[in-house]
Amino acid sequence: MKRAKFVVATLLTAALAVPTATAVAADAYGGGAHAWSPAAGDSGRIAVKDNSKDGDPVKAEYYRTSSTETKRTLWDHSGPGTTTYSGDGSRIYKFKACDENYGNPDDCSGWVIP
Structure with missing residues (x-):
């Protein structure tokens, strides 16, 4: 019986820790954009x-x-x-940062998964 309680307590602790671990911020840098x-x-x-x-705007491209x-x-x-902050919505699952370069390709990071 003690072993069963220990296993249940361990599983419950692990289940509660997983959502907390996903709240860590991920960063992306592209040119002057963060x-x-x-x-x-x-x-x-x-x-x-x-x-x-440089006078150019920056952007974040993302998916929900x-x-x-x-x-x-x-x-x-x-x-x-x-x-600048986005409005609230469903979870963002990938994004990248870009520095706009008018007339030339933007300086963008790779896709990041938070």
Whole structure:
């Protein structure tokens, strides 16, 4: 009986720890863009920050679990040192950060899975 209680307690502890472990933020850097999710402690939000002074906007491209085929884009047009946050929604399951380069290919990170 003691062994059964120990096994149940161990499984319960592991089950409770898994959702907590997934709340760790993942980061992506592309050119002067920095994106991360979860943002503000919410797995349904992403943030992008402009770390460059080139005058070009930055963006985060991302996908949500509720619409796996829809690529979404979060822009930050506010200039160097600013951060923009997405609205809340279903969990973000992959994203990348890009620094816009007008007339040339964007500087983008690879896809990141939070």
